[in-house]
Amino acid sequence: MDDRRRRFEAQALPHLDAAYNLARWLSRSPTDADDIVQDAMLRAFRAFDGFRGGDIKAWLLTIVRNCWLSAGAATRRRGHTSLEDQELEAPESDPETTAIQAGAKRRLDAMIAQLPQEFREVLILREMEDMSYREIADITGVPIGTVMSRLARARATLREAARDCL
Amino acid sequence: MNCTEILHTQSYLDGELDGAEAATAERHLETCAECQALAAATADLSDALRKVPRHRAPDTLRHRLTKQLDRETRRTPAKSFWVGAASGGGLSALAAGFALFLLLPPTAASLSQSVVDAHTAALTSQKTIMVASSSHHTVKPWLAAHAGISPPVTDFTEQGFVLTGGRTDEVAGNRAAVAVYRHGNHEVDLFAWPDRGTKLPEPGMARGFRMTFWKSGDLDYAAVSDVDAAAFQKFVALAKNQRE
Numbered sequence: 129m130d131d132r133r134r135r136f137e138a139q140a141l142p143h144l145d146a147a148y149n150l151a152r153w154l155s156r157s158p159t160d161a162d163d164i165v166q167d168a169m170l171r172a173f174r175a176f177d178g179f180r181g182g183d184i185k186a187w188l189l190t191i192v193r194n195c196w197l198s199a200g201a202a203t204r205r206r207g208h209t210s211l212e213d214q215e216l217e218a219p220e221s222d223p224e225t226t227a228i229q230a231g232a233k234r235r236l237d238a239m240i241a242q243l244p245q246e247f248r249e250v251l252i253l254r255e256m257e258d259m260s261y262r263e264i265a266d267i268t269g270v271p272i273g274t275v276m277s278r279l280a281r282a283r284a285t286l287r288e289a290a291r292d293c294l
Numbered sequence: 295m296n297c298t299e300i301l302h303t304q305s306y307l308d309g310e311l312d313g314a315e316a317a318t319a320e321r322h323l324e325t326c327a328e329c330q331a332l333a334a335a336t337a338d339l340s341d342a343l344r345k346v347p348r349h350r351a352p353d354t355l356r357h358r359l360t361k362q363l364d365r366e367t368r369r370t371p372a373k374s375f376w377v378g379a380a381s382g383g384g385l386s387a388l389a390a391g392f393a394l395f396l397l398l399p400p401t402a403a404s405l406s407q408s409v410v411d412a413h414t415a416a417l418t419s420q421k422t423i424m425v426a427s428s429s430h431h432t433v434k435p436w437l438a439a440h441a442g443i444s445p446p447v448t449d450f451t452e453q454g455f456v457l458t459g460g461r462t463d464e465v466a467g468n469r470a471a472v473a474v475y476r477h478g479n480h481e482v483d484l485f486a487w488p489d490r491g492t493k494l495p496e497p498g499m500a501r502g503f504r505m506t507f508w509k510s511g512d513l514d515y516a517a518v519s520d521v522d523a524a525a526f527q528k529f530v531a532l533a534k535n536q537r538e
Contacts, residue, residue, distance in 0.1 A: 133367050144359075148351035162355050169359055173366060185496070237346055254308065255343040258497050261310050276301045279308075287335050290342070 136176050140169065143185045146257055147192045153252045154196045156241050168195040186263040189253070193267055239289045247282035250275055296328065303329040307336055309531050312510075316535040341524040402495040405507070405516075408466040410500045413483050413518045416463065422474050422481060423459035433460040433473060441471035445486035445513055448536040450475065455482060455529055465516070466492075477529070482519035484533050489514045506530045 147168060151161040168191045172179075179187055240248060249268055253259040264279075265272045297303075299322050305311050306319035323329050416422040425436040430447040438444035441462045449457035455475040463470045468487040475482040494507035494514060504526045505518045517530050 130367055133363060137363075144351045144356070145348060148355065149349045152349040158352075161349070162352070162358075165351065165355060166358055166362065170362055170366065173363060236342060240343075240346070251343075255340055256346070256348055261305070261308070276305065280301060280304055283304075283336060283339055287339055290339070 132176065133173075136173050139184050140172060140188060143188050144169075146185060147188050149256060150189055150192050150249075150252060151196060153240070153248060154193065154245065155199075160196075160199065164192060164195045164199055167199070168192040171195065183263065185257075186259065186267055189257070189259075190267045193249070236286075236290055239286055242289075243282055243285060247278050247285065250278045251282040251286070254279055297326055299326065299329060300332060303332055304336070307333055307531070309527070309534060312534060317537070320535065337524040337528065340527065341522060344523040402493060405466050405492065406495045406498065406500055406505060408464075409485060409505060409507075409516045409518055410503055412463045412465060412470070412472075412485070413503060414501065416461065416472075416483070417481065422461060422483070424461040426459040428457050428459075430457065433457065436460055437462070437471040437473070441469055441486075443469075443471055443486060443488060443513060445471055445473070445484075445515070446536045447473050448532075450529070450532050453528065453532055454525070455532065475529070477519070477521050477525055480519055480521045480525075482517065482521060482526075482529055485516040485518070486513045488512065508534060510534065 144165070148161060148165050151164040151168070152158065155161050155164060168188070172188055172191050175191075240251065243251065246268075250264055253264045253267060259267070261272050261275050261279075264275045268275070270278075299319075302311075302319055303323055303326075306316055306323065311319055323333065424440070425433060427433050427436075428449055428451070430449055434444065434447040437447065437460050447457070447460070451457070455477050457473065458476050459474050461472050461474065463472050463485065465485055465487050468490070470485045470487040472486075473484040475484065489509055489512050492514065494509065494516075495505070497504070497506040499505070503518050503520050504523070505516060506526070507514065507516045508530075509515070515533065517526070517533055519526055519529070521529070
């Protein structure tokens with residue numbers, strides 16, 4: 129295996145789940161998430177020589193988000209709506225979780241999925257991927273102040289919606 | 295929502311502030327009921343969100359990626375790492391896990407490993423404390439004398455983390471000062487060692503312990519514990535914002 133590929137796999141592979149998680153929450157579709165991540169990893173590999181250190185996770189997630197945006201644009205050109213095959217099925221089952229907790233989680237899952245996209249993405253990046261405000265601002269291409277207000281709105285909306293299951 | 299400081303408080307809770315800004319936010323939080331309510335609600339929400347399982351990349355996707363990268367590099371390796379990682383069989387999954395460990399940036403991987411090793415070794419030997427004291431006036435000079443560095447030491451009893459003592463330990467070949475705290479039945483270790491420009495690992499979990507690393511002044515810090523996410527975040531925020 130050539131060195132460039134080895135370095136790419138060593139650095140990018142640990143973040144494949146993060147890439148997939150973001151794609152999944154953005155597209156709300158397992159099929160689309162697969163395509164988006166595959167496309168993103170290929171673009172990342174081709175652009176890898178241009179990546180000069182820094183945070184590879186933030187770099188990869190930026191590419192994932194861009195791929196999701198262009199996939200959405202392509203779908204719209206074909207006359208489909210990008211939310212057509214959205215599904216809110218239960219996440220992978222956790223044997224240690226009781227049915228009640230699983231129900232609460234599933235509801236929370238569905239509530240996140242229903243947040244407007246600009247709120248959903250900052251919430252996922254902050255709460256699931258532990259990204260800093262600066263990194264979220266870079267990934268989503270908005271100023272830090274906007275990240276802060278969107279995060280506050282996302283949390284307030286979710287708290288309100290999830291009042292019963294928290 | 296009437297408080298004009300609410301976004302500032304949120305930044306503080308998210309660990310985005312340090313130094314004077316954090317101190318200002320902390321003072322405000324002490325007196326503002328609205329921000330206190332926000333702090334409690336945000337912690338509850340974070341805790342609930344961290345229990346929502348992250349979607350994991352399916353094996354089929356890893357297979358497709360391998361094939362795609364093979365085409366891209368125009369060379370087909372006998373068995374690439376992606377295939378090993380994706381095959382899911384007991385032995386190859388083990389091998390893939392091992393390969394992943396080897397392939398991680400050595401500094402980050404060995405630091406995480408080293409901190410968890412030190413923490414678990416201390417727990418299992420029950421020698422977590424070399425100097426027992428709930429007073430930072432005792433622990434801080436002891437650490438300075440025995441570890442050769444003098445990180446800030448603060449008792450956070452009022453915030454739920456009781457300072458129980460300190461010890462010296464070793465992190466990736468460096469002598470480290472450890473302040474030891476208790477939270478309910480859980481121990482929280484706060485490691486500090488001289489910053490040698492090493493890139494620190496991302497926050498994460500290893501063997502059931504949460505870890506967060508950061509730099510401050512000329513020291514590298516790591517907090518490690520098996521407390522829940524909300525408590526851990528609270529501790530990290532406190533530890534990051536303590537004053538010399």
